[in-house]
Amino acid sequence: xxxxxxxxxxxxxxxxxxxxxxxxxxxxxxxxxxxxxxxxxxxxxxxxxxxxxxxxxxxxxxxxxxxxxxxxxxxxxxxxxxxxxxxxxxxxxxxxxxxxxxxxxxxxxxxxxxxxxxxxxxxxxxxxxxxxxxxxxxxxxxxxxxxxxxxxxxxxxxxxxxxxxxxxxxxxxxxxxxxxxxxxxxxxxxxxxxxxxxxxxxxxxxxxxxxxxxxxxxxxxxxxxxxxxxxxxxxxxx
Numbered sequence: 001x002x003x004x005x006x007x008x009x010x011x012x013x014x015x016x017x018x019x020x021x022x023x024x025x026x027x028x029x030x031x032x033x034x035x036x037x038x039x040x041x042x043x044x045x046x047x048x049x050x051x052x053x054x055x056x057x058x059x060x061x062x063x064x065x066x067x068x069x070x071x072x073x074x075x076x077x078x079x080x081x082x083x084x085x086x087x088x089x090x091x092x093x094x095x096x097x098x099x100x101x102x103x104x105x106x107x108x109x110x111x112x113x114x115x116x117x118x119x120x121x122x123x124x125x126x127x128x129x130x131x132x133x134x135x136x137x138x139x140x141x142x143x144x145x146x147x148x149x150x151x152x153x154x155x156x157x158x159x160x161x162x163x164x165x166x167x168x169x170x171x172x173x174x175x176x177x178x179x180x181x182x183x184x185x186x187x188x189x190x191x192x193x194x195x196x197x198x199x200x201x202x203x204x205x206x207x208x209x210x211x212x213x214x215x216x217x218x219x220x221x222x223x224x225x226x227x228x229x230x231x232x233x234x235x236x237x238x
Contacts, residue, residue, distance in 0.1 A: 004199060006210070011160065015079070018154060023177070026059060029058045030062075031058050031062050032058065032209050034062065034150055035058055035061075035062070035205055036089075036092055038084065038087065038088060038116050038119065038120045039061070039088060039089060041116055042085055042088055042116045043055065043058065043085060045112060045113065045116070046082075046085060046112070046113075049092045049109070049112065051082075051159060055082060055085050056082075056085040056086040056089070056156065056182065056229065057228065057229025057230060059211075060182065060226075060228040060230075060232050061085060061089045061229075062085060062089070062231030063226065063228055063232070064086065064154065064180055064232075065089055065090075065092075065093045065153070067178055067180070067234070068093045068094060068152060070154065070177070071151055071177070072151070073090075073093075073094055073151035073152040073178075074094055074097070074098045074099070074151055074210055075098065075099055075149060075150050075151050075152075076090055076094065076098070076099070076100045076101070076150060076151060076152040076153065076154070077100070077102075077103070077104045077150055077152075077153045077154075077169070077172060078100060078101070078105060078153070078154045078155075078156075079103050079133045079137075079154070079155045079156070079157045079165055079169075080103070080108050080133070080155065080156035080157030080158075080182075081102050081103070081104035081109070081144045081154070082104070082106075082109050082110075082156070084110060084112070084113030084114070084116075084117060085113070086154055086156065086182075087100065087102050087113070087117075087126065087235075088116065088117055088120065088122070089112060090152075090154065091117065091120070091122035091125045091126060092120060092122060092147065094125065096125075098125050099125055099126075099127065100125055100126050100127065101127050101129065101136075101140070102126055102127065102128045102129065102138075103128075103131060103133045104128070104130065104157075105130065105131065106130075106131075107128075107130045110128060110130075112235065114118050119162065121196065133157055133161070133165060134161065134164060134168070136167075137165070137168040137169075137172070137175070138168070140172060141168060141171055141172065144189050146172060147171055147172065148171070148172070148173070148174045148175070149172070149174060150169075150172045150174065150177060151173075151174065151177050151178070152173075152177060152178050152179070152180075153169045153172065153173060153177070153178070153179040153180070154179075154180050154182070155179065155180065155181045155182065156179055156181075156182035156183065158174070158201075159183065159186075159204045159207035159208055159211065160207045162181060162207065162208075162211040163210075163211055163214050163215075164166070164214060166179070166181075166211075166214075166215065166218075166235075170220060170221070170237060173237045174237070175237055175238065176236065176237065177236070177237045178234065178235065178236055178237075179221075179234075179235045179237070180232055180233070180234050180235075181211070181215070181232065181233045182210065182229070182230065182231075182232055183204075183208065183227070183229075183231060183232075184205055184208055184212055184225060184231045184232060184233040185227065185230060185231025185232045186201060186205050186208040186230065186231070187201065187230060189198060189205040189208075190205060190208050190209050190212065190231075192205075207213050207231045212233070214226070215233060218235075219238075220237065220238055221235040221236060221237055221238060222235070222236040222238065223235050223236075
């Protein structure tokens with residue numbers, strides 16, 4: 001029988017679907033029943049973190065896993081790790097000899113999920129780098145053997161740098177590789193009048209709007225902005 005961890009958060013806080021009943025229907029019907037037990041456990045632990053809302057939404061995670069399988073991803077990079085939900089999901093999805101370069105400034109949040117990563121037996125797939133992302137990306141690009149070799153990238157870090165991350169990620173991705181940018185709808189505030197947006201969300205709302213315009217005009221990638229979780233933008237390198 002499935003073991004279910006119940007998280008008493010507002011179901012619409014992470015989602016752009018503003019009907020709680022519809023969102024819960026989707027989650028209860030097709031997301032939670034297929035969510036891996038280790039991911040359920042990590043989601044429960046993350047719910048105790050004061051910034052739990054930063055965790056990857058399970059419905060977005062499910063879609064990411066589908067993308068990883070579809071392109072047979074093996075070499076991936078993750079910018080922004082938090083408590084590791086998306087990292088664990090990727091590690092569970094890619095082959096046993098797959099590798100993930102994971103970059104985050106905050107080791108303490110990363111270590112919240114470490115016991116579950118170890119229990120899942122996927123720690124060997126992960127190279128965690130405690131650092132700001134841009135210097136690490138620039139260092140990776142200094143080695144010609146890294147350019148055009150990554151299958152997949154997941155970006156969930158500071159929104160002001162999304163365009164800077166994108167430029168570097170494109171160099172790392174192979175043709176046909178996929179990049180996913182999280183939180184690009186920023187709780188729906190991108191479509192709200194600025195006067196109605198909570199002050200705490202204004203800066204990232206502005207950054208999200210600028211990035212959405214930027215990525216929409218980038219002819220180097222095919223894109224789809226998907227209303228899962230807090231909004232994800234999927235880019236395929238041409």
